[in-house]
Amino acid sequence: MDKQILDKANEWLTPVFDNATQEAIKKMIADSPKELEESFYKNLEFGTGGMRGVMGVGTNRINKYTLGKNTQGLSDYMHSVFAGRELKVAIAYDCRHNSDTLAKTVADVFSANGIKVYLFSELRPTPELSFALKYLKCQAGIVLTASHNPPEYNGYKVYWEDGGQLVPPQDGEIIKVIEATEYGAIKFEANNDLIEYIDHEVDEAFKKSSIENASFNTPQEAKDALQIVFTPLHGTSITAVPGVLESAGYKNVHIVPEQAVPNGDFPTVKSPNPEEPEALTMALALADKLNADIVVGTDPDCDRLGVAVRNNDGRMILLNGNQTMVLMTHFLLEQWRKAGKINGKQFIGSTIVSTPMMMELGSAYGVECKVGLTGFKWIAKMIKDFPELLFIGGGEESFGFMVGDAVRDKDAVAATLLVCEIAALAKAKDSSVYKELLQMYVDFGFYKEHLVSLTKKGIEGLAEINRMMVNMRNNPVQEINGERVIVVEDYKNSTAKNLLTGEAETMSIPKSDVLIYYTEDGAKIAARPSGTEPKIKFYISVNAEISSTDDFAEAEKQLDAKIKNIISDLGIQ
Structure with a gap:
């Protein structure tokens, strides 16, 4: 047993920690040295979406002490x-x-640290916390969630007074305070006079805000004609999405009954992640039974959404996050244009691993598209950094979208309503969401994206991910699918190097462990370790021009073949 790990475990055998914790550690020392190593080999860290980890005892686990230490450090920082x-x-x-x-x-x-607390009386969606923080004029907010991770996980997201998640410099400053906090300094004795439970008032304000931001005077007959299947995947959205849709005038909302009750075991799915087609199996079956027009599923904390629509053959297909993002962004831009509200003082937001089609949309409407690092906290930071500009909407490939700035994070409540507005208006003019998407490919270019996600668990997995990134950084690929790599962007070193000329530019965007290759035929391949899961992800984007929707099928075959070749060339199957 590594002495450093054993020393850390022995610290948890002192009277600072309760008897149950001490007994669990003693049992691991005696019977499960590997588990002990996994529990103590590092401290849980803040990643792209806050802190997530397996629940249990130890510094690398989610428990009352690791979260208590976070909270004590955050309390000291706030003071x-x-x-x-x-x-x-x-x-x-x-x-x-x-x-x-x-x-x-x-x-x-x-x-216990003299800070007034507004605590929701029951489970609520993550976007409602971002809204509530601003509504109640708080300096910070916390959500206990592990998003779409497996059932053994939990997590701790920190939001700041603008309603967005922590970004520099606050994140680094707070982490330093937390790291310097001793477990014995945590004040666990509550001052119940400072804890106020909240529910109905904030719920109603959040619902009203969602409808104001994501509905656009769609005729009631169009809403009545739309058949919607919705699933919360056993999560929190059941407390908000059905009520918002009903109040917005959508009457034909069919909820998957087996998935309507919140349940941390997520018993009907392998993963409660709407990015995974399997998660929406039951919803798709119900949609076929009812001949529904659209399926929407949300993850457990209701910030991501998966959308399925009928293609031209009448078959339900799951859209990817890039497709839902460009559909919603285009719709918002068109509504703003029709209302005469675009005057050069607006912007849309995206991230470096998302579809380049967002740039094309911004250019077509005369609206700047700002691009930041992965994670909605960076889009929220754009809103804070550019108060002279109005934020229309934006998102990233990870099945999330932000409508306006009332919620400063991905928001599946408003986004569900927005995509239903798109579907209702499309159906009312004898079109469909799918047909609208194909026409966008004609108008703005056909961009197709694909995500390869490799899971690498534990200490060995983390080391392997690090080795892969070091190798790609030190030995950049020169050719992919027979096309020369012309530019490599290294966000860890803040450099963009032209491999043809040897010239390098310094990038001003914050540092992050991301590499992006651009090929001479316009392909884009990004590699990054996940900030929330034990994974390394590869984001592939290819594109083609099509002159009519009739050209789509053949162009898609060609792009699919190109993606397959890129995956093979990189050896990331």
Whole structure:
């Protein structure tokens, strides 16, 4: 056993930690050295979407002590930067095991530090926390969730006073304070006078805001004609999405009954992730039974959404995140144009691993498309950094979208309503969401994306991911699918190098462990370790011009073949 790991485990055998924790560690020391190693070999870190991990004892696990340490450090930081102000935080939690008790623990620590806490009385969607934080004029907010990770996970997302997740410099400053905090310094004794439970008032304000941002005077007859199948995948969206759709005038909403009740075991799916086609199997079956027009499924904390629509053959197909993003962005741009609201003082947002088609949309409508690092916290930061510009909407490939700035994170509540508006208006003019997408490919270029995600668990997996990134960084690919690589962007070193001329430019975007290759035929391949899961991801984008929707099928075959060849060339099957 590594002495450093054993020393860390022995620290958890002191009276600072409760008896149950100490007994669990003693059992691991005696019977499960591998589990002990996994539990203590590192401290849980903040990634793209906050802190996520397996629940259990140890520094590399989600438990009352790791979250208590986070909260104590955050409390100390808030007192230092907001000195003299009444400090307030909002806390929400999802359907995962222990989310409610962990949320109360976090509330207890904040209140013990003299901070007013608004705690949702029951589970609520993550986007509602972002809204509530601003609505209640809090300086920070916390959501207990692990998004779409497996059932054994939980997590801790931190939001700042603008409603967005932590970004520089606050994230680094807070992490330093947390790392310097001793477990014995955590104040667990609640001041219950400072904890206020919230529900109906915030719910109604959130619902009203969602409808104001994502509905566009769609005729009631168009809404009545749309048949919608919705599934919350056992998650929190059941508390918000059906009510928002009903209040917006959508009457034909059919909820998958087997998945309507929140359940942290997610018993009907392998993964509660709407990016995975399997997750929507039951919803698609119900849609075929009812001859529904559209299927929408959301992940457990209701920030991501998967959308399925009928193609020209009447078969339900699942759209990818890039497709839903460009559909919703185009619709918003068109609505703003029709209303005469585009005057050069607006922008849309995207990320470096998402479809380049977003740039084409912005250019076509005379609206700047700002591109940031992976994660909606960077889009939220754009809103804060450019207050002179109005944010129309934006997203990224990971099945998320942000409609306006009332919620400063991906928001499956407003996005579900928005995509239903698109579907209803398309059907009313004898079109469809699918046909609208194909016409966009004619108008703006046919961009096709594909994601390869390789899971590498544990200590060995992390080391392998690091080796892969080092190798790609030190030995950049010169040719992909018979096409020369002309530019390599290295976001860790902040350089963009032209391989044909040898010239290198310094990029101003914040550092991140991402590599992007651009080939001479316009293909784009990005590689990055996931910030929330034990995975390395490869994002492939290829494109072609088509002159009519009749050309789509043949062009898609050619692009599919190109993607297949790229995957083979890179050896990432």
